[in-house]
Amino acid sequence: MSHEQKAQFAVVGHPNKGKSSIVSTLSHNDNIGISSRSGTTEKADRYTVTTDHGCYDLIDTPGFQRPTKVLKWLNQQCSNTSERAQTVVSFVNNSECQRNFPDEVELLKPMTEGAAILYVVDGSRPYGPEYDAEMEILRWTGQPSMALINPIENSDCIDEWENALTQYFKSVRVFNPLKADFEKQIELLQTFAHLNPKWSNQLKQIVKDLLQKREQQCHDSIIVLARLVDDLCQYQQCQKVLTPDQAKQVRPLLEKQYKHWMKQREEKAIKELLANYAHFQTQFSLDQFDLPPDLFDCDEWYAWGLNKKQLTSAAAVAGAVGGAAIDLAVAGHSFMLGAIGGGLLGAGSAWFGADKLIDVKVKGLPLGGYQACVGPIKNRNFPYVIIGRFVHMFRQISQLNHANREALNFNATDFQEKVALLEKSEQKELHRACDLLIKQKPVDNLADVLMPLFRADTD
Amino acid sequence: MTRIQPDSTTHISRPIVAIGFFIGIFLSFAVLSGDEAGRVNLLYLLLIFLFIPLISAVISVISLIHGKGLNFARLVTQIPVWSQSQKAYMHKLRQMNLDKSWFFLQSQAAALAYSAAGVLVFLVLLLVTDMNFVWRSTLLNAEQILPVLEVISAPWPFWPSAQPQLELLQMTQDSRLTDNYQDQSVFGDWWAFILATQLLYSFILRGVMLALAKLWVSRKTQNDIETQLSQKLSSVTPQKQQHPSLAPITHALPSSITLNNWAEIDNKLLSTIGAAELPIIKAGPSANENEQQLAEAFKDDQLLVVKSWEPPMGELFDFMALGRGYLIPVDIKQGRIDAPEKHHLEEWQRFINSLNQWQLYLPQEWMNHYES
Incomplete structure (x- = not known):
């Protein structure tokens, strides 16, 4: 596809007004250099946003450096309004201009090749006459254009800017690349379609593709969680020893190794979640979590998993499902005692075993010696804790913009409320799956069971 | 932490191949040795080198495509002989929905080893001993068997000596009550047909299935979300912070x-x-x-x-x-x-x-x- 046919947008403006941030957010690419230093973009960089059925280019350009002088040069070269666009082409191709105005040549070149203009200003600071020259130069290119007001620090000067920009641009939008959620990004992309009617169909297709990709990303996140919770509920750290006394001695070491593995596994899942949403530069540390500070801190679990009451009823549901199977097997001759008994047993064990954490088992080996094993965790709340934390991280990461380079900060969650809002049948499925997980039994449809917990974040 | 490398899922397990190979050696030798006069029943050979490989190939394909029922892979993983790391590997395969495909791949390798062993034993015995191929049946005669053999040999029309002949069939029909062999040389003439049957229905078929299985497992591994994310993560280089000099x-x-x-x-x-x-x-x-x-x-x-x-x-x-x-x-x-x-x-x-x-x-x- 040639540059002429492919939709392409040159993001231009004053230095340090968020051009690279806009490109980064819209292209979902956090490898684009963003700096508080001005002039970090020295060359026009073309980023192709590719979807299943189309692509478009976003061009990150250097900021204007000498707009007054450039406008003066253009005025000197052109006496006829109809020749303005051609004069800009002459400017770009002029070797002297390339030497004296390298930034302007770089930023105007994509427009001479057919790119539409996205002009970026800072909506938190007032409009000034120093912007007039650059807006006038952009008008000379004759390319379709749109202005984006980026409220970098606040929204104080948006009205003032709107008044100034509407004199030069047909379309003016407020867009904060650090905060704009996915829906806002899509909305902006849809408005791009109006800039050049030739690009309308391809941009519509790209929007459709992006929405589908978003759904796929959610689905993939659920698979990452399903594997995480499965691994953590299964894991066991074992060591062969000669005597039961030795087994006692190695216990602290085994526990340490066990916890280390579990934390590393959770960290891996978070990295995968970040990669799933194309965040590769985002820094995070599990120690930064507000709640719980430690995966193994039982007291904090109720904040992330289910509360004691919810947990007891979950265990009762899971127990009753198991008991009901017995009732079914004896064709109801047990007078439903299986379901009732299973429910009571489950509820009781959940209530009294709620604080139970890691089991350490020592067993004799057939060929002599012993094996000390730590894990798996038997606490019924454990899978809920893992799920709760992950769902919370998912919510943060799926909404994180690629221009936002701050380290992740996870806050407390409302997982219990989320579980309570599920349909009864979905709750039942979740409790049954968690019950199987804690018993180290495979759950074939785990991803489907977890799906409703992600629904609210994607709807 | 068990991480499955994309190329590791297509590695062939040596113990599994060894088991297939030794079963092949043992069974082929037992059948091809024949009786004390070196007589080998042609119909037994067809059973070992044609029907068993074909039926097992069909069963393994059904087991692979069938959703939950016939899942030999999961049954095998429940056998308490696996080490902790092997268990972890199989657990990972199950998570990636690759366990059945992986076992399918390994079973093709084992079957190929079984076939190779059969061919090897057959060639060795042809070289070092006199093999007399006969057939016996109470209900069937040569005219009834010939069309079946012709169907079996249809894929190699370019090899005339490996084609079944009615005359040869009639001449090699045996009965344990008679011991009258006028022309002993004809009893060895079936070797080309047997070898062609072994090569095509056992060796080549499993070879093709192994190659396809390898390709399929490799593609499934590559398409797995965890593999894709790991590849993306390993290709990223973290950006360095710059600290420019500042004027006083x-x-x-x-x-x-x-x-x-x-x-x-x-x-x-x-x-x-x-x-x-x-x-x-x-x-x-x-x-x-x-x-x-x-x-x-x-x-x-x-x-x-x-x-x-x-x-x-x-x-x-x-x-x-x-x-x-x-x-x-x-x-x-x-x-x-x-x-x-x-x-x-x-x-x-x-x-x-x-x-x-x-x-x-x-x-x-x-x-x-x-x-x-």
């Missing part, structure tokens, strides 16, 4: 200095920094050509007032390269001049650092702004 800040101005209000700040506001009374030159975006030229020709110290939030641009740099003096970046908050934000100030410090004739000036009292 001075809090004193020379007694004789001229104001250059590049920022177009209202003169009344400038009184708060003691600049309202200074002599003035004018340069910048709103200066006319004459004013700009005069300012560019000015060679004494000047106090250049700029908007702190607007980053330094090339036009300012070009102007400053011609003169000397002090630059003061100012912020305006609620209609009053204020100290610049720290990140804005750093930007100006970096800028001034590249201009030897200039210093960054801030009133001493503004420094409290950064301490708090």
Whole structure:
């Protein structure tokens, strides 16, 4: 596809007004250099946003450096309004201009090749006459254009800017690349379609593709969680020893190794979640979590998993499902005692075993010696804790913009409320799956069971 | 932590191949050895080298495509002979929905080893012993068996000696009650047909299935979300933070200095920094050509007032390269001049650092702004 046919947008403006941030957010690419230093973009960089059925280019350009002088040069070269666009082409191709105005040549070149203009200003600071020259130069290119007001620090000067920009641009939008959620990004992309009617169909297709990709990303996140919770509920750290006394001695070491593995596994899942949403530069540390500070801190679990009451009823549901199977097997001759008994047993064990954490088992080996094993965790709340934390991280990461380079900060969650809002049948499925997980039994449809917990974040 | 490398899922398990190979050696030798007279029942050979390989191939394909029922893979993983790491590997395969495919792949390798062993034993026995192929049946005669053999041999019409003949069939029909063999040489003539059957229905078929299984498992592994994410993560290089040099800040101005209000700040506001009374030159975006030229020709110290939030641009740099003096970046908050934000100030410090004739000036009292 040639540059002429492919939709392409040159993001231009004053230095340090968020051009690279806009490109980064819209292209979902956090490898684009963003700096508080001005002039970090020295060359026009073309980023192709590719979807299943189309692509478009976003061009990150250097900021204007000498707009007054450039406008003066253009005025000197052109006496006829109809020749303005051609004069800009002459400017770009002029070797002297390339030497004296390298930034302007770089930023105007994509427009001479057919790119539409996205002009970026800072909506938190007032409009000034120093912007007039650059807006006038952009008008000379004759390319379709749109202005984006980026409220970098606040929204104080948006009205003032709107008044100034509407004199030069047909379309003016407020867009904060650090905060704009996915829906806002899509909305902006849809408005791009109006800039050049030739690009309308391809941009519509790209929007459709992006929405589908978003759904796929959610689905993939659920698979990452399903594997995480499965691994953590299964894991066991074992060591062969000669005597039961030795087994006692190695216990602290085994526990340490066990916890280390579990934390590393959770960290891996978070990295995968970040990669799933194309965040590769985002820094995070599990120690930064507000709640719980430690995966193994039982007291904090109720904040992330289910509360004691919810947990007891979950265990009762899971127990009753198991008991009901017995009732079914004896064709109801047990007078439903299986379901009732299973429910009571489950509820009781959940209530009294709620604080139970890691089991350490020592067993004799057939060929002599012993094996000390730590894990798996038997606490019924454990899978809920893992799920709760992950769902919370998912919510943060799926909404994180690629221009936002701050380290992740996870806050407390409302997982219990989320579980309570599920349909009864979905709750039942979740409790049954968690019950199987804690018993180290495979759950074939785990991803489907977890799906409703992600629904609210994607709807 | 068990991580499955994309290429590891297509590795063939040596113990599994060895088991297939030894079963092949054992079974082939047992059948091909025949009785004490070296007589081998042709129909038994068809059972070992044709029907068993074909039926097992069909069963393994059904087991693979069938959802939950026939899942040999999961049954095998339940056998308590696996080590901790093997169990973890199989657990990972199950998570990736690769367990059945992986076992399918391994079973093709085992079957190929079984076939290779069969061919090997057959060739060795042909070389070192006299093999007499006979067939016996109570219900069937040569005319009834021939069409079946012709169907079996249909894929190799280019090998005439490996085609079944009615005459040969009739001549090699055996009965345990008679022991009258007029022409012993014909009993060995079936070897080419047997070898072709072995090669095609056992060896080549499993070879093709193994190659397809390998391709399929490899593709499934590559398409798995965990593999894709791991590959993406390993290809990323973290960005390095840059720490540019910053110019020092001075809090004193020379007694004789001229104001250059590049920022177009209202003169009344400038009184708060003691600049309202200074002599003035004018340069910048709103200066006319004459004013700009005069300012560019000015060679004494000047106090250049700029908007702190607007980053330094090339036009300012070009102007400053011609003169000397002090630059003061100012912020305006609620209609009053204020100290610049720290990140804005750093930007100006970096800028001034590249201009030897200039210093960054801030009133001493503004420094409290950064301490708090």
